[in-house]
Amino acid sequence: MSKPDQQPDFEETQYERVDPPIGWDGQTLHEMLAESERLREETERYYGIEDLELKEEQPFEYEQMYSQLRGALVSARETALHVSASPIVREIGELCFQVYTPEGDCIALSTGIIVHVHTGSLAIKYMIEQDYEHDRSIQPGDIFCNNDNDLGNVHTTDVHTIVPIFHEGELVAWVDGVTHQVDIGGMTRGHDQLASTTRYEDGLYATCEKIGENDKIYQDWRDRAQRAVRTPMYWDLDEKCRLAGCHMVRDAVESMINDVGVDTFKQFSREAVEEGRQTLHSRVKERFFPGTYRDASFMPVPFEDEAWKPSAKQDMMNHLPVEVTVDEEGGLELDMEGASPPGPHPYNCAEGAMEGGLWVSLTQSILHDGKVNDGSYFAVDTNYPDGSIVNPDDPSLSYHTSWGSLMPAYNAFWKNVSRAFFARGFREEVVSGYSETGDPVQGGGRYEPMDDYFPVAPFEHSCQGLGASAVRDGLDYGYAMWNPESDMGDVEEWELIEWGLPYLSRQVKPNTAGHGKYRGGTGWEGIRTVSDSEDVSLYKHVVPGVGFTTSGMAGGYPNSLNYSLRAHDTDLDERLENEDPYPIGDSPTGSFEEQIEGDVKRSQKGMFFPEEFENGDLLHYQMGGGTGYGDPLERPIDLVVEDVEEGIYTTDIVEQVYGVVGEFDEDNREFTLDEEATDRRREELRTERREETRSYDEFHEEERERLEDGDISDPSKWMYEGVFDQSDDWAAFFREFWDLDETFEFDAELMEA
Amino acid sequence: MVETDRNQIEKLIDGDLQWEELRNDVLPDPKDGQRFEVTREILLDRVDWDDPILVPLNDHLFAVGTDDGRIVKAECGHEFGPLEDNWKTECQVRVRESEDEMRDLYPEWMTPDPDWTFQLREFFCPECYTLLDVDAVPAGYPVLKPFDPDVDAFYEEWLGEPAPDATEVNQ
Numbered sequence: 001m002s003k004p005d006q007q008p009d010f011e012e013t014q015y016e017r018v019d020p021p022i023g024w025d026g027q028t029l030h031e032m033l034a035e036s037e038r039l040r041e042e043t044e045r046y047y048g049i050e051d052l053e054l055k056e057e058q059p060f061e062y063e064q065m066y067s068q069l070r071g072a073l074v075s076a077r078e079t080a081l082h083v084s085a086s087p088i089v090r091e092i093g094e095l096c097f098q099v100y101t102p103e104g105d106c107i108a109l110s111t112g113i114i115v116h117v118h119t120g121s122l123a124i125k126y127m128i129e130q131d132y133e134h135d136r137s138i139q140p141g142d143i144f145c146n147n148d149n150d151l152g153n154v155h156t157t158d159v160h161t162i163v164p165i166f167h168e169g170e171l172v173a174w175v176d177g178v179t180h181q182v183d184i185g186g187m188t189r190g191h192d193q194l195a196s197t198t199r200y201e202d203g204l205y206a207t208c209e210k211i212g213e214n215d216k217i218y219q220d221w222r223d224r225a226q227r228a229v230r231t232p233m234y235w236d237l238d239e240k241c242r243l244a245g246c247h248m249v250r251d252a253v254e255s256m257i258n259d260v261g262v263d264t265f266k267q268f269s270r271e272a273v274e275e276g277r278q279t280l281h282s283r284v285k286e287r288f289f290p291g292t293y294r295d296a297s298f299m300p301v302p303f304e305d306e307a308w309k310p311s312a313k314q315d316m317m318n319h320l321p322v323e324v325t326v327d328e329e330g331g332l333e334l335d336m337e338g339a340s341p342p343g344p345h346p347y348n349c350a351e352g353a354m355e356g357g358l359w360v361s362l363t364q365s366i367l368h369d370g371k372v373n374d375g376s377y378f379a380v381d382t383n384y385p386d387g388s389i390v391n392p393d394d395p396s397l398s399y400h401t402s403w404g405s406l407m408p409a410y411n412a413f414w415k416n417v418s419r420a421f422f423a424r425g426f427r428e429e430v431v432s433g434y435s436e437t438g439d440p441v442q443g444g445g446r447y448e449p450m451d452d453y454f455p456v457a458p459f460e461h462s463c464q465g466l467g468a469s470a471v472r473d474g475l476d477y478g479y480a481m482w483n484p485e486s487d488m489g490d491v492e493e494w495e496l497i498e499w500g501l502p503y504l505s506r507q508v509k510p511n512t513a514g515h516g517k518y519r520g521g522t523g524w525e526g527i528r529t530v531s532d533s534e535d536v537s538l539y540k541h542v543v544p545g546v547g548f549t550t551s552g553m554a555g556g557y558p559n560s561l562n563y564s565l566r567a568h569d570t571d572l573d574e575r576l577e578n579e580d581p582y583p584i585g586d587s588p589t590g591s592f593e594e595q596i597e598g599d600v601k602r603s604q605k606g607m608f609f610p611e612e613f614e615n616g617d618l619l620h621y622q623m624g625g626g627t628g629y630g631d632p633l634e635r636p637i638d639l640v641v642e643d644v645e646e647g648i649y650t651t652d653i654v655e656q657v658y659g660v661v662g663e664f665d666e667d668n669r670e671f672t673l674d675e676e677a678t679d680r681r682r683e684e685l686r687t688e689r690r691e692e693t694r695s696y697d698e699f700h701e702e703e704r705e706r707l708e709d710g711d712i713s714d715p716s717k718w719m720y721e722g723v724f725d726q727s728d729d730w731a732a733f734f735r736e737f738w739d740l741d742e743t744f745e746f747d748a749e750l751m752e753a
Numbered sequence: 754m755v756e757t758d759r760n761q762i763e764k765l766i767d768g769d770l771q772w773e774e775l776r777n778d779v780l781p782d783p784k785d786g787q788r789f790e791v792t793r794e795i796l797l798d799r800v801d802w803d804d805p806i807l808v809p810l811n812d813h814l815f816a817v818g819t820d821d822g823r824i825v826k827a828e829c830g831h832e833f834g835p836l837e838d839n840w841k842t843e844c845q846v847r848v849r850e851s852e853d854e855m856r857d858l859y860p861e862w863m864t865p866d867p868d869w870t871f872q873l874r875e876f877f878c879p880e881c882y883t884l885l886d887v888d889a890v891p892a893g894y895p896v897l898k899p900f901d902p903d904v905d906a907f908y909e910e911w912l913g914e915p916a917p918d919a920t921e922v923n924q
Contacts, residue, residue, distance in 0.1 A: 285911055286784065287784065289808055289902055289903075289907055290902070290903040290906045290907050290910075290911065291900060291901050291902040291903040291907075292900070292901040292903075293899065293900050293901075294897045294898060294899055294900075295897065295899065296890070296894070296897060298890070298891060300869060302866075302869075315869075317869075317891065326903075327903075327906075328903060328906035328910045328911075368781075368782055369782055419810075419811075419899060419900050422809065422811065423808045423809060423810070423900070423902060424788065424789050425762070425788035425789045425791070425792035425793070425809075426784065426788060427765055427766065428765060428770075428775060428779050428780055429780075470812070471765055471768055471770060471775065472768065472770075472772070472775070510860075511859060511860050511863060512863070515858065517768070517812070518768070545866075546865060546866035546868075546869045546871075547865045547866065547869040547871040547891065548865060548871055548873075548889035548890075550889065551886075551887055551888050551889040551890075552887055552889075553811075553886075554811040554812050554885070554886060555811075555812070555883070555884035555885055555886055555887060556887065557858060557873065557887050557889075558873075558887075558889045560858075560859040560860070560863035560864075561859070561863050561864060561865060562863070563862040563863065588860065589860045589861050589862045589863065590861060590862075602862065604862060604864075604866045605866070630812055631812075631883055631884040631885075632884070633884070634812075634883075650860070653858070653859075653860070656857045656858065657857070657858055686882060689845075689847070689877055689882040689884075690845075690882055692847050693845035693846055693847045693875075693877055693882075694845065694846060694847075695845060695846070696841065696842045696843065696844055696845075696846055697842075698846075699846040699848065699874075700842075703892070703893065706892060706893065707893050711892075712870050712891070712892040712893045713868060713869045713870040713891065713892070715869060715891075716869070716870055716891040716892060716893055719891065720893065733895070734895060737895040737896075738893075738895065
């Protein structure tokens with residue numbers, strides 16, 4: 001446990017106690033929040049602001065204030081991350097800071113994991129609504145903590161430190177810092193657990209908890225938290241990192257108020273939010289085409305043979321439909337009617353997390369600049385149906401890996417807004433989706449030379465393949481939807497903390513990129529081994545595994561699926577001693593076994609639950625490719641040649657998909673095109689299209705008969721039945737679409753299960 | 754707003770814009786102001802038919818105005834029926850579901866598990882057999898209509914002018 005040399009002396013405070021009301025002009029925070037909501041309801045503008053008077057009358061000062069605030073937030077992030085020891089924070093930058101109005105509405109934010117901008121907002125609003133002002137008390141120097149997903153967080157291992165900022169007895173703003181923890185306790189090692197099915201297995205929760213005062217963290221909280229996680233040193237330094245950053249931002253806000261006066265700061269903060277709202281509306285009218293856009297994603301959960309808890313031992317599939325409407329006023333609506341119910345798995349996703357996902361998607365699609373803040377959140381009407389997997393409103397569920405629902409859902413959202421961009425002519429803004437990040441390697445062990453525990457949670461998965469756009473290929477191995485500043489981190493950096501799991505390789509994984517006129521970005525693969533360690537358990541969790549989660553666009557195909565591969569009781573030590581080859585990948589698939597002897601376990605599932613690993617065991621992992629855009633037969637042949645030479649695709653696949661035939665000299669990485677054979681093959685593919693297709697009506701009739709016969713997979717039935725229970729509207733749509741009886745349902749036995 | 758460069762947009766549509774030009778001129782804000790109009794003009798010039806394009810739906814499909822109302826029409830001239838209907842119901846369809854069918858596209862171990870009955874539904878133009886869309890869904894999933902454009906709201910409310918087919922159809 002980390003403890004300060006001297007216990008803080010709480011008798012000697014540097015702050016004077018303030019008595020409620022602590023809001024502006026004699027109001028309580030509760031009254032301010034109610035007033036804000038009333039005015040927004042009545043006027044659809046933030047605080048009913050008609051004109052951005054400060055911006056119009058003192059544009060230079062206004063922009064300077066915004067820049068100063070944003071600069072302070074970015075500076076706090078860049079400085080505070082050095083307080084942390086966790087490479088997730090230090091190397092990958094999994095943290096962010098943001099400033100809120102007294103009502104909890106974000107004014108400005110730093111770079112980083114900006115998905116949290118609105119989750120912090122919800123936590124602050126909870127404290128206001130629960131009247132912390134009078135009951136728990138909110139004082140200068142106080143420190144609050146939240147990672148309760150049901151109240152405002154994405155998943156359990158994201159932890160918020162929230163500090164109020166006062167000026168002469170009034171709360172003028174809040175600052176929130178979030179970091180992603182290496183470990184949060186819970187039933188297994190790892191930061192995105194698989195095995196957890198309820199809150200009671202998730203690990204440490206702080207529920208908008210006061211964890212300190214007078215700028216010092218309570219000893220009891222520090223002890224409780226550090227004893228609850230497997231990595232107390234990282235926890236301690238991450239917490240200090242968040243607190244240091246919050247205090248830097250608080251100093252900057254106090255300095256701004258001293259410079260411009262508190263009234264100007266107050267006016268600025270509200271206008272900035274309203275400007276953010278107006279910016280989104282104007283962008284929608286500038287770049288989208290009005291209408292309704294539809295798409296759907298799926299989240300297969302292959303737990304029947306894998307899960308530990310009896311309630312979770314079933315194959316499940318979650319439905320994540322997304323309808324986006326751009327109305328004639330430039331309003332944006334997102335509707336997920338028909339989403340699956342929550343379940344006994346860690347993929348339940350709170351409404352606040354979904355709103356965070358929407359926010360991070362908007363900032364990357366339509367809000368590249370401008371006042372990016374909660375104003376954009378206010379500009380979108382959302383329906384995450386109550387009681388569904390995207391808004392369970394049930395704190396007893398597990399939310400440990402809410403990304404499992406959030407990421408596929410926003411693939412559907414991105415495709416919808418991409419159609420809107422395309423219709424308006426902004427083809428360069430189209431993104432056909434992304435590879436969901438999953439967690440290819442997680443776990444931990446004890447490193448014998450240091451006799452200490454090491455966590456395994458590399459954030460290499462922040463480098464996936466991005467989907468193609470409508471004008472170019474997707475970015476190769478360089479994207480994560482939740483943090484626009486992707487970085488896979490240096491191998492050496494990960495090995496510095498994951499002592500017992502050295503790398504054997506990282507390389508491009510061929511045939512991961514979704515096919516298309518513009519291909520998706522490629523994925524990659526790596527192999528790690530266990531060395532000098534004991535008590536090592538590792539697991540893998542990557543989607544898509546057994547089935548697709550998303551499609552490509554306009555004739556492009558989805559990325560290929562992931563699988564799991566590991567080897568136990570191997571002859572690696574002998575190979576190293578004899579300088580014999582060892583696996584550096586599994587490309588072509590199946591080649592891994594050619595260079596290692598041992599108990600090799602493969603599965604089409606992209607996951608396995610925690611397993612014991614011994615020294616010399618191997619773990620293969622992979623990152624997915626992006627989705628494709630457009631008809632693959634329209635891809636220029638010279639680009640396909642480049643794809644082969646660069647290891648994006650193999651010759652058998654390009655012959656099948658792109659009709660490109662030639663000889664590949666693997667040693668020199670030169671592909672010699674056979675033009676005649678290519679012409680022939682492309683003609684064959686065109687002929688196959690004519691011969692192997694049938695009319696839509698035939699397709700519809702055959703599929704309908706299959707449904708009546710129940711001739712689809714059990715997890716699909718599980719999905720449809722769950723949605724029928726959840727949404728009468730979607731059930732009616734389904735039955736009408738397939739021309740089925742109004743009472744149609746799948747077998748009763750399955751429903752009971 | 755900056756001026757829209759027609760030549761640049763032609764290259765954008767053709768996929769011929771190099772990264773530097775894309776990065777420096779096309780991707781950044783502010784965007785050019787006449788993008789829709791210029792794109793529409795270019796697309797109109799390129800098709801062999803005369804129906805006015807109202808809005809492009811994807812690389813090869815357009816919402817167009819005709820004497821018989823608004824329809825979906827392909828670049829090759831094939832007509833997919835009324836705009837309010839789902840154009841996919843007029844397509845030729847190929848479904849890949851078995852592992853063999855998936856293996857044409859993806860290597861072993863990188864295909865869906867057949868026990869989960871996932872499908873790739875390929876929607877082709879019945880005339881030119883261009884691949885217009887691929888849905889990746891579990892068996893039994895309805896065929897969604899990807900986009901219902903609000904053509905009148907766009908032209909009348911946003912651009913402040915009647916839709917290009919207004920004189921032919923609505924007046």
